[in-house]
Amino acid sequence: MTGTTETTGTTRVGAPGGVGESPLRPDGILKVTGEFAYGSDLWMDDMLWGVTLRSPHPSARILKVDITEALRTAGVFAVLTHDDVPGQKHFGLEHQDQPVLAVDVVRYQGEPVALVAADHPETARQAAKKIVVDYEVLEPVVDARKALLPDAPQLHPHGNLVRHVRIRTGDPHPSAEVVVSGDYEVGMQDQAFLGPESGLAVPDGTGGVDLYVATQWLHVDQRQVCAALGLGPDRVRLRLAGVGGAFGGREDLSMHVHGCLLALHTGKPVKMVYNREESFFGHVHRHPASMHYEYGADRDGRLVYARATIHLDGGAYASSTPAVVGNAGTMGLGPYEIPNIHVDCYGAYTNNPPCGAMRGFGSVQTAFAVEAIMDKLAEAVGLDPVEIRVRNGFHEGSTAPTGQVIDSAAPVAELVQRLRAMPLPPDDGGELDLRRLPGGVANTTHGEGVRRGVGYAVAYKNVAFSEGFDDYSTARVRLAVVGHEPVVTVHTAAAEVGQGLVTVEQQICRTELEVERVVVAPKDTQVGSAGSSSASRQTYVTGGAVRAACQSVRRTVLARAAQRLGVDAATLRLAGDAVVDDLGAVAVTLADLLGTDEVEDTVEWRHRPTYPIDPETGQGNAHVQYAFAAHRAVVDVDVELGLVKVVELACTQDVGKAVNPSAVVGQIQGGSTQGMGLALMEEIQIVAGRITNPSFTDYLIPTILDTPPMPIEVLEYADPHAPYGLRGVGEAPTISSGPAVAAAIRAATGLDLRRVPIRPEDVTGTR
């Protein structure tokens, strides 16, 4: 039940490589031989290259676009503008407010204005430079709070407010013996997936198109591409190209419609691949946040009330801002029992880059504020950081700020207590190794001015889509006998983005159908929607669908065997290549039973429903499931230079059931590293609406030298409502790791650091 990162000694159900084991991923060999085809690797004879002309201004009116010279360029096959969009000219995940190509205004730097297709990417780039766009440059709105003031320029017809979530519970005017407060800020983080946006659009010769694209949700893309092209879903078929990471950054469209427009216009396959700079402009980012928090408690440190005002900068278009505001609003007070609550969470339009989904989705930002406030409270009442969390943390039966009662494990106290019990890394008192010191091999210190600090943080995250969304997945499972060997084929549209869902699909089939050989069919829109590879939901929801489809196939096979044998189906079960009776003796082989027949079923599967929240009070059973994680960070800080070395980042997480223990640990380590990156170094820097660091030279993500050892304890408290008792894994560790690092730096320096990323000058006070 607890404490291990590998599953041992459990009784195996089903074929080898089933649920609870860590079989090798089916795409692993292709990925290490270089043969795995990512979106950017696709290639066809006679293929053209598409490029996008983007606005250099964060806010401007378009007076005129002249494509004459671009079209004259040798090797150019098409130059397109909004006039060439045959269907709806706007798209979007929740609000269709974003132009496929800018019409009369541009609202952010990098907004697509025109497209070029040519026979060489450089030819296309040069031709794009010859497109003449006359802009009337406007003053950009760059501050989310100011955007909501009455006199701010209105960026959209319905104003600048995307969503306002209110939570109101208990006494509206509470008082408490101990009150702590603070203002906190979180910078704009980028997903920085390594495989840039890419895809290949192939016209089918009859007015339709096949799009091979790296994405997180094929069907939501298909819906938007169809609308823009004015074509039905039978004419626009999507297939998943290899995805080089996602982390939320591929929830919105990038090259999808553009590639299809160029392909349909030229009658040729068109490939589009963003380079790293364009990628920074080509997807949404994590919302920057400014937050005011005030918590009241009694002298024993028990929370009495919480007040919070949260502003999220949504940038130029809505993207998934409404849902991010929903999360930050409903979950923004942390996993703590608080009787009296007053929260206002706003998402605003500005002329900054659009913000939307990123791993942690609204909970990452608020966790920095909550966990800092909890440490302040601990200090004010004389408790240590672990004890304040033990005293106030959720447990099963706790009531969340939405009024939702948490009806499965919520082991906040155990998570932090287990962290405290883990051994601390030793002080580096021995041999001098620059690689272990702040500044590293830059040789900036030999230990002088270096202070060690330890910090704790805890987080929770809603798993799957919330607030009444019809959140389902579809799975098609087929059992057949091929060359005397039973083979299962599993077909879903669920995007494999690196997390290992393809392995999980195989594991579930092996466990449910007792068949070792499982083929994962290519991911495409020839099967129903699987929903998004987001919100830590695919193992839960698509896993649930695959399990249900397997169960249906099993029933059919056993019923057929029962009929053939004249026995009760309840006395039979599947075992490898045969149906066996209740003594385990072969009743009939699958080869005999099925011959050349296939047994196939397609199942649409839903988790239990969620409900909208009340617009005035925020009350409602909005969420399906919660995932809990906690971190302890140990840092060394060179207080003279402001350089930080994270020495160790320990994590405890309850995953309900580790469906694939190795992949679970991989998710925790990767998620923890991204959270640490936001605390220390990752920020898209914006000046007057313009990104000043759109490259991996200037936008820093953690290297292997920046990343510490990460000891992990995985807890498995089954959620009785979820398949196999599992909890979504991917996001929770991204939420608590950064606040733990920030807390450790505060502990090392004694500074009240209120903004992340924490820059050297914040530590040295020289800003």
Add this chain to the structure above:
Amino acid sequence: MRVTITVNGEQRVADDVWAGESLLYVLRERLGLPGSKNACEQGECGSCTVYLDGVTCCACLVAAGQADGRSVDTVEGLSHHAGEGELHPVQQAFVETGAVQCGFCTPGLLVATHDLLARDPDPDDSEIREALAGNLCRCTGYEKIIEAVHLAARRMR
């Protein structure tokens, strides 16, 4: 221009190469070797790490013309000396330890690890971190990559 390169031991010719093309572009788009990846195209991420005359470099930073007449080894060539259908121990270790998630950084890391273990058959954690500091990975947090390097080193000794 025409560029002639010995790639993974085999002489290859690319015609009509534009002078601005990188070695990475020629490998990926003209020679049918997309294993080396294009994640940043400015030498920061290491995803395009290849051997040029036996020395590792970022293929995105080498002009195609600079590689003319020289020898290049890529991820696709790593298993050439393994048995039929077998992987190089470094490749095998990455798959087994879970060091591969999205896999976009993997080809570069494999070449960099191959190079590290050729120089140092038994690196400790700090030496691994230093040797691989030029290869960004966004998925794994690097822990399983370090595990993979140790496993490959053990098997190659």
